[in-house]
Structures are given as C-alpha cells and as structure tokens.
Amino acid sequence: MAHHPLLCDTSKLVGRVLMSLLFIFAGWNKIGGYKMTEAFMVSMGIPALLLPLVIIVELVGGLAILLGFFTRFSAVILFLFCLASAWMVHYSPGDPAEMTSFMKNITIAGGYLILACAGAGRFSLDHWIRKK
Incomplete structure (x- = not known):
C-alpha cells in the first residue's frame, strides 16, 4: 500500500483515540473505586501514596x-x-492469565513507543499549535 498522508494522519487519529480510551476509563474508575484500588495496590506491594500519581498519569x-x-x-x-505496571502488577510466570495481561501491557507499551516516534499527525493540537 502506497504512503498516503491523509490515510496516515487519519490512522494516527483513530489509533490515538483507541489507545487513550483504556487509560481515561482506568483513571476515572480508580477515582470511583479509590479505596478498593488503594487496597489492591498495597496488596501488590505498591505504596498507596502512588495512587494519585497513577490516576494523574x-x-x-x-x-x-x-x-x-x-x-x-x-x-x-x-x-x-x-x-512498570506490567512488571509490578502482572508478572507472574506461574499464572497464564496474569502473563497474558503482562504481554498485553508490553504490547501497549510498544504502541506508545511507536507513537512517541511518529507523533500525533495532522489531526492534533500539536499540529495546530506548530502551525501558528
């Protein structure tokens, strides 16, 4: 398939939407279930003081x-x-379900690494600000 700028920029927009939803919903759900999330983090050996940072990120x-x-x-x-979350929360070689979650986090990390290199594309605030 030939490189087409409009297709690439549209794909970057759709990809950004799909990649962002997971974290927006996760952060919002952590606010709604703050005490439960805090208890889970502590059970995983993660300091509860990090929960506000996790929500912000x-x-x-x-x-x-x-x-x-x-x-x-x-x-x-x-x-x-x-x-970090793959390693700290999901790395459990004896548990196939957790290792699947571990690999999903690693895969999502790969997508973010590509996005860091490729940038947001034309349909973004970054592009709009750069043009001004």
Whole structure:
C-alpha cells in the first residue's frame, strides 16, 4: 500500500483515540473505586501514596494522547507506565492469565513507543499549535 498522508494522519487519529480510551476509563474508575484500588495496590506491594500519581498519569496522559497534545512526551510517559505496571502488577510466570495481561501491557507499551516516534499527525493540537 502506497504512503498516503491523509490515510496516515487519519490512522494516527483513530489509533490515538483507541489507545487513550483504556487509560481515561482506568483513571476515572480508580477515582470511583479509590479505596478498593488503594487496597489492591498495597496488596501488590505498591505504596498507596502512588495512587494519585497513577490516576494523574492515566487521566492526563490519556487525554493528552486523545487530543494529540504533548503527544510524544505523553507517549513516553505511558510507555514507561505500561512497562512498570506490567512488571509490578502482572508478572507472574506461574499464572497464564496474569502473563497474558503482562504481554498485553508490553504490547501497549510498544504502541506508545511507536507513537512517541511518529507523533500525533495532522489531526492534533500539536499540529495546530506548530502551525501558528
């Protein structure tokens, strides 16, 4: 398939929407289930003090990716977040379900790494700000 700028920019927009929804919903759900999430984090050996940071990374990072605002920076942060959560929450070689979640996080991290390199595309606040 030949490179077509409009198709690539549209694909970047759709990809950003799909990649951002997971984190926007996850951050929002953590606010609604704050105590439950806090207890889960503590049970995993993760300090409860990190929960506000987790919520900020998920919500703000997800919204930034959705809007294409500070996309490269946000994608790097979410890349690192995916790797950290994969390792800290899902790495359990004896549990196939957790290892599937581990690999999903690693895969999502790969998508964010590509987005960090490729940028948000024409249909983004980054592009709009750069043009001004």
